[in-house]
Amino acid sequence: xxxxxxxxxxxxxxxxxxxxxxxxxxxxxxxxxxxxxxxxxxxxxxxxxxxxxxxxxxxxxxxxxxxxxxxxxxxxxxxxxxxxxxxxxxxxxxxxxxxxxxxxxxxxxxxxxxxxxxxxxxxxxxxxxxxxxxxxxxxxxxxxxxxxxxxxxxxxxxxxxxxxxxxxxxxxxxxxxxxxxxxxxxxxxxxxxxxxxxxxxxxxxxxxxxxxxxxxxxxxxxxxxxxxxxxxxxxxxxxxxxxxxxxxxxxxxxxxxxxxxxxxxxxxxxxxxxxxxxxxxxxxxxxxxxxxxxxxxxxxxxxxxxxxxxxxxxxxxxxxxxxxxxxxxxxxxxxxxxxxxxxxxxxxxxxxxxxxxxxxxxxxxxxxxxxxxxxxxxxxxxxxxxxxxxxxxxxxxxxxxxxxxxxxxxxxxxxxxxxxxxxxxxxxxxxxxxxxxxxxxxxxxxxxxxxxxxxxxxxxxxxxxxxxxxxxxxxxxxxxxxxxxxxxxxxxxxxx
Amino acid sequence: xxxxxxxxxxxxxxxxxxxxxxxxxxxxxxxxxxxxxxxxxxxxxxxxxxxxxxxxxxxxxxxxxxxxxxxxxxxxxxxxxxxxxxxxxxxxxxxxxxxxxxxxxxxxxxxxxxxxxxxxxxxxxxxxxxxxxxxxxxxxxxxxxxxxxxxxxxxxxxxxxxxxxxxxxxxxxxxxxxxxxxxxxxxxxxxxxxxx
Numbered sequence: 001x002x003x004x005x006x007x008x009x010x011x012x013x014x015x016x017x018x019x020x021x022x023x024x025x026x027x028x029x030x031x032x033x034x035x036x037x038x039x040x041x042x043x044x045x046x047x048x049x050x051x052x053x054x055x056x057x058x059x060x061x062x063x064x065x066x067x068x069x070x071x072x073x074x075x076x077x078x079x080x081x082x083x084x085x086x087x088x089x090x091x092x093x094x095x096x097x098x099x100x101x102x103x104x105x106x107x108x109x110x111x112x113x114x115x116x117x118x119x120x121x122x123x124x125x126x127x128x129x130x131x132x133x134x135x136x137x138x139x140x141x142x143x144x145x146x147x148x149x150x151x152x153x154x155x156x157x158x159x160x161x162x163x164x165x166x167x168x169x170x171x172x173x174x175x176x177x178x179x180x181x182x183x184x185x186x187x188x189x190x191x192x193x194x195x196x197x198x199x200x201x202x203x204x205x206x207x208x209x210x211x212x213x214x215x216x217x218x219x220x221x222x223x224x225x226x227x228x229x230x231x232x233x234x235x236x237x238x239x240x241x242x243x244x245x246x247x248x249x250x251x252x253x254x255x256x257x258x259x260x261x262x263x264x265x266x267x268x269x270x271x272x273x274x275x276x277x278x279x280x281x282x283x284x285x286x287x288x289x290x291x292x293x294x295x296x297x298x299x300x301x302x303x304x305x306x307x308x309x310x311x312x313x314x315x316x317x318x319x320x321x322x323x324x325x326x327x328x329x330x331x332x333x334x335x336x337x338x339x340x341x342x343x344x345x346x347x348x349x350x351x352x353x354x355x356x357x358x359x360x361x362x363x364x365x366x367x368x369x370x371x372x373x374x375x376x377x378x379x380x381x382x383x384x385x386x387x388x389x390x391x392x393x394x395x396x397x398x399x400x401x402x403x404x405x406x407x408x409x410x411x412x413x414x415x416x417x418x419x420x421x422x423x424x425x426x427x428x429x430x431x432x433x434x435x436x437x438x439x440x441x442x443x444x445x446x447x448x449x450x451x452x453x454x455x456x457x458x459x460x461x462x463x464x465x466x467x468x469x470x471x472x473x474x475x476x477x478x479x480x481x482x483x484x485x486x487x488x489x490x491x492x493x494x495x496x
Numbered sequence: 497x498x499x500x501x502x503x504x505x506x507x508x509x510x511x512x513x514x515x516x517x518x519x520x521x522x523x524x525x526x527x528x529x530x531x532x533x534x535x536x537x538x539x540x541x542x543x544x545x546x547x548x549x550x551x552x553x554x555x556x557x558x559x560x561x562x563x564x565x566x567x568x569x570x571x572x573x574x575x576x577x578x579x580x581x582x583x584x585x586x587x588x589x590x591x592x593x594x595x596x597x598x599x600x601x602x603x604x605x606x607x608x609x610x611x612x613x614x615x616x617x618x619x620x621x622x623x624x625x626x627x628x629x630x631x632x633x634x635x636x637x638x639x640x641x642x643x644x645x646x647x648x649x650x651x652x653x654x655x656x657x658x659x660x661x662x663x664x665x666x667x668x669x670x671x672x673x674x675x676x677x678x679x680x681x682x683x684x685x686x687x688x689x690x691x692x
Contacts, residue, residue, distance in 0.1 A: 011671045018645065020652050020667075049678050053646045055623035061546030062560050
């Protein structure tokens with residue numbers, strides 16, 4: 001189809017006929033179909049094709065041949081819900097089997113025939129029994145693997161709970177299968193008993209066959225029950241044993257486990273402007289003493305008249321931090337304040353564990369050195385390893401102490417800035433003092449200039465002397481040459 | 497894809513209101529304890545599902561069994577059902593899986609067989625046979641889409657979700673299937689053409 005002549009693709013025409021195109025596009029396509037003969041022909045062909053396909057009719061489903069959908073027995077509906085309801089979804093909820101017509105019969109209903117299908121003996125379907133057997137095998141394997149597995153103490157309780165739930169689910173599933181088999185057997189019996197009179201001639205044959213089937217089902221049912229009961233007992237024993245072992249493990253673990261205490265390194269910094277630096281510093285030292293702290297660092301800068309600054313790193317016990325800060329804020333105008341905290345509990349626990357391991361290693365090495373080492377080379381190797389371990393232990397102990405100190409003492413960085421106050425000096429100095437100062441200054445200046453000349457001569461004299469000696473003779477020779485050329489020569493006549 | 501709108505705040509209602517409920521809500525109502533809802537669903541879809549299998553299998557009894565298995569599967573999976581797609585997509589998705597499994601088993605046992613219609617002199621039956629044979633000549637991928645559209649009356653979106661294909665692919669394949677089927681049906685006898 002030429003796209004220039006047709007605004008719509010043939011597939012769009014088909015989609016329009018199928019109701020897949022709506023809105024303005026559908027309106028435009030409808031208009032186009034009225035105007036375009038080719039597209040209209042395509043639409044007619046597609047409609048005719050669908051009409052031809054209708055010829056392939058299928059007979060109604062045998063399940064709904066009976067019109068007795070209305071008034072469906074409540075019992076039957078409840079049976080369906082009992083069988084598949086979400087809560088307590090178990091076949092065991094079904095009431096005892098009652099007489100009913102065959103699945104497809106004049107008095108059948110939808111769900112009764114449907115349930116008949118569900119309850120149909122499935123002995124010929126070995127996958128049901130294979131599934132039950134697989135469940136039993138999985139149950140055995142899971143219980144054995146769980147018993148053999150080393151369960152982490154922190155996860156033991158959760159694992160036991162999930163394991164119990166899983167086993168309960170498996171047992172419930174096996175029970176459902178067992179009950180299902182029992183009900184299928186009963187339904188089979190009932191379907192034989194309640195057969196329509198038209199089938200009476202076949203009744204005896206079906207009954208005998210069904211009874212055989214029921215007998216087979218019952219034997220298998222009994223076997224499955226015994227197996228399920230045995231599995232239940234075994235699983236309970238295993239769960240009890242595992243529970244006991246895990247509880248004992250938990251009890252020992254709780255004794256040895258160090259409950260981590262929350263350790264936080266607290267820091268703070270204050271930047272303040274004070275009116276009087278001397279008073280502020282005195283107050284700062286007073287605060288430090290009263291709160292049993294110390295100055296890790298203290299630095300002052302600036303002249304007394306030009307606005308001094310004081311920078312200090314104050315360490316106080318962690319419990320005194322808040323009180324110290326509140327007192328420090330009263331020293332002057334607070335420009336900036338920062339507080340921070342870093343949790344080091346995990347680091348502390350890790351470090352303690354590593355330290356404990358290193359101590360154990362040291363102990364083993366010491367035992368090895370005293371008991372088992374014979375050769376000198378081995379002794380030296382063990383000694384070297386022992387020294388390395390001890391060094392590591394000392395380093396970790398230092399880290400641990402440092403960490404505990406950091407936690408027990410909070411750090412406060414204090415920066416005090418004094419307000420700038422220029423001092424106006426109105427009293428002029430005395431004239432005598434000024435004359436004396438001028439004289440002293442003149443004397444100092446003369447002496448400094450003389451000293452400077454001497455220093456210059458001492459410093460530069462050798463160099464000047466060297467160059468004078470070096471250049472003196474060439475200069476004198478050149479001077480003489482020039483003077484000889486410039487002098488007038490004597491006249492020859494005069495010479496004669 | 498258009499999603500079904502399910503309102504959860506409506507009461508369960510009686511059987512007459514159940515008849516007006518959308519499929520997705522009926523399934524949710526059944527899950528909440530009303531068995532009449534499943535009866536209504538069964539009434540609506542037992543024939544279409546049976547036709548689905550009947551058109552694709554030779555044995556009517558087997559088609560009936562598979563139709564029942566489809567509803568059993570829906571019952572067993574009722575707890576897992578979430579109204580993310582339309583119920584029809586869910587239903588025919590299960591039916592399609594059961595059909596594929598059946599075809600695999602049939603392929604191991606014997607050659608695959610399609611639906612058969614008893615030959616007779618009835619012109620309607622002859623037309624049905626003619627249509628069936630024409631459809632059998634289509635490729636499998638075209639045939640599935642054509643059957644889902646023409647007989648199961650699924651929308652393009654539903655077919656695309658069911659077969660996990662893009663909607664445009666579904667549309668183009670459906671068009672090709674119809675074009676090919678039209679060519680296969682052309683040698684139809686004039687009297688049959690008039691009848692249809």
